[in-house]
Amino acid sequence: MNQTGIPDIIVGRLPKYLRALQNMTSGGIVKTSSQELGNYLGISAAQIRKDLSQFGEFGKQGTGYSVPVLIQELQRILKVDRVWDMALVGAGDLGHAIARYQGFIDCGFVIKLVFDADPQKIGQPLGTFVIQDIADLVTAVQASNIEVAMITVPPQAAQSVADLLVKAGIKAILNYAPVTLNVPGDVHVQHIDPVIHLQHMTYYLE
Amino acid sequence: MNQTGIPDIIVGRLPKYLRALQNMTSGGIVKTSSQELGNYLGISAAQIRKDLSQFGEFGKQGTGYSVPVLIQELQRILKVDRVWDMALVGAGDLGHAIARYQGFIDCGFVIKLVFDADPQKIGQPLGTFVIQDIADLVTAVQASNIEVAMITVPPQAAQSVADLLVKAGIKAILNYAPVTLNVPGDVHVQHIDPVIHLQHMTYYLE
Known part of the structure; x- marks a missing residue:
C-alpha cells in the first residue's frame, strides 16, 4: 500500500500494460480492449479493467481503449512523462552494459553519474561519463537532485552502496546484485532477479 | 494457461515465494504464515493461500508453513530441484557479467555454451568457456541436450538469434535485449526489462 491506498501489486502491473500498449503502437494498433491486452500479457480482462478503474475511467463500454490515450494516461500516472536522471554505482562489465x-x-531514464571504488577505474571514461570515486558519491548525488540509482556492484558491496545512496537522498534503487537490501521505508527497491524468470519457465519444461 | 490449467500469472508468483522463503531460511526462520509471506512480498495472504492451494496442501490451518518443506515443494513444482544447463548468446559486456x-x-543454472558472431571474440575464453561461433549454434546446442538459453546480443540481432535457438530445440529463452521476440507457442520467453522496474518506482516519487 502507499499514500494513495492503491496496492503495490496493482501499481507494479501498470508498467507492463504501458509496455504492451507501446508494442501495439509500434505495430500500428490504435484501439484495443481489456480482452486483447489480457491475451497479450497472460492476465485476465477483468483484472485489467479492475486495475485501471483504480486510477480513473479510460475506456468506453463496448468501444475499448484508445491506445495512444491510455499510453499517455499511464505515463502520467507512473510519472514517466518526463526524464529521470540516474546514478549508476559499479563500473564493471554489467555497469558498462547498462550505461549503453x-x-x-528510449524510456526517458538517463544515467548522469557513474561511481566505482576501484582506483584503476576512477577517472576513466565510461561511454560519455567519467567514472567518479565512490567516496564522492554522497556529495555528488546531493548536488545533482538525482532520486534514482542503480547498483551493479558485487553482492558483498551492495548493502554498503545502498547505505551511501540512502544517505545521499536517493529514493528509488534498482538493484542488480543478488542480495536483499535493507533500506528505510521511504526508499523503494526493485531487484533485477533473472533467476525468478528462469524458474518461471522451467515449470513448463519436461 | 498451460497443460495443467493453472494460470501463468500464478506460476509466475511461485519463484517469488521461493525466493522469499530462501531469504527467510538464510535469516534462520523455519516457520512462516501466508500473512508473513504476504507482508514480505506485498501480496495479500489470501492470494498466497489461493495460489498455493492450486498445487496441493502445504500448511496446516493455524500452524502455518514449514519453511524448508515449502521450499522443497516449490522447487519440485518449478522443477528447480535439479541443475539446468544453459546456452548464452552474446559475449559482450552483459554476456561477461552474466557468465560470472x-x-x-547458487540456484542450479549453469552456463555450458557461449556463442558470439564476432570473429574477434570467437575462440577467446570467457571465464571457463571458449566462445564459439554462432554459425555452430544449432549443431552444438542439439548435441548438448540444453533446453534453456539467454540472449544478450544487441536488439537488432535478437530475433535472428531467437530463430536459431528455436531451430536448435531450445524451449525457454531469457531475453535481455529490449525487443519483443516472436517464437512458436511451445517456446517460453521471459524478458529482463529493467524499465518496468524503474517505472514501478517512479510512481511513488515526487
Missing part, C-alpha cells in the same frame, strides 16, 4: 542500454534512453 | 553472475550458480 538503449532501453533506458 | 553468482545468482545463477
Whole structure:
C-alpha cells in the first residue's frame, strides 16, 4: 500500500500494460480492449479493467481503449512523462552494459553519474561519463537532485552502496546484485532477479 | 494457461515465494504464515493461500508453513530441484557479467555454451568457456541436450538469434535485449526489462 491506498501489486502491473500498449503502437494498433491486452500479457480482462478503474475511467463500454490515450494516461500516472536522471554505482562489465542500454534512453531514464571504488577505474571514461570515486558519491548525488540509482556492484558491496545512496537522498534503487537490501521505508527497491524468470519457465519444461 | 490449467500469472508468483522463503531460511526462520509471506512480498495472504492451494496442501490451518518443506515443494513444482544447463548468446559486456553472475550458480543454472558472431571474440575464453561461433549454434546446442538459453546480443540481432535457438530445440529463452521476440507457442520467453522496474518506482516519487 502507499499514500494513495492503491496496492503495490496493482501499481507494479501498470508498467507492463504501458509496455504492451507501446508494442501495439509500434505495430500500428490504435484501439484495443481489456480482452486483447489480457491475451497479450497472460492476465485476465477483468483484472485489467479492475486495475485501471483504480486510477480513473479510460475506456468506453463496448468501444475499448484508445491506445495512444491510455499510453499517455499511464505515463502520467507512473510519472514517466518526463526524464529521470540516474546514478549508476559499479563500473564493471554489467555497469558498462547498462550505461549503453538503449532501453533506458528510449524510456526517458538517463544515467548522469557513474561511481566505482576501484582506483584503476576512477577517472576513466565510461561511454560519455567519467567514472567518479565512490567516496564522492554522497556529495555528488546531493548536488545533482538525482532520486534514482542503480547498483551493479558485487553482492558483498551492495548493502554498503545502498547505505551511501540512502544517505545521499536517493529514493528509488534498482538493484542488480543478488542480495536483499535493507533500506528505510521511504526508499523503494526493485531487484533485477533473472533467476525468478528462469524458474518461471522451467515449470513448463519436461 | 498451460497443460495443467493453472494460470501463468500464478506460476509466475511461485519463484517469488521461493525466493522469499530462501531469504527467510538464510535469516534462520523455519516457520512462516501466508500473512508473513504476504507482508514480505506485498501480496495479500489470501492470494498466497489461493495460489498455493492450486498445487496441493502445504500448511496446516493455524500452524502455518514449514519453511524448508515449502521450499522443497516449490522447487519440485518449478522443477528447480535439479541443475539446468544453459546456452548464452552474446559475449559482450552483459554476456561477461552474466557468465560470472553468482545468482545463477547458487540456484542450479549453469552456463555450458557461449556463442558470439564476432570473429574477434570467437575462440577467446570467457571465464571457463571458449566462445564459439554462432554459425555452430544449432549443431552444438542439439548435441548438448540444453533446453534453456539467454540472449544478450544487441536488439537488432535478437530475433535472428531467437530463430536459431528455436531451430536448435531450445524451449525457454531469457531475453535481455529490449525487443519483443516472436517464437512458436511451445517456446517460453521471459524478458529482463529493467524499465518496468524503474517505472514501478517512479510512481511513488515526487
